[in-house]
Amino acid sequence: MLTLGTPRLKWKVPVIKTSTTENTGIDELISAIDKHGFWAVESADAQRRNLDAIGNELEALLHDRVFS
DSSP: OOOSSSOOTTOOOOOOOOBTTTTBSHHHHHHHHHHHHHHHHHTTHHHHHHHHHHHHHHHHHHHHHHHO
């Protein structure tokens, strides 16, 4: 599966059909977003991703200081 960031091995991304012109699927989309948020907190995925982001930022700052 193609990912656009750090892979989430245990989260299966749902496909939610939405239409603003037909006013359908919005409640299901909001529910899916909420479920992902709860999962990220419960699985510690959110914390891991935040720590990864902080580490990447620190690495970039150090790289700039050392090589600039």
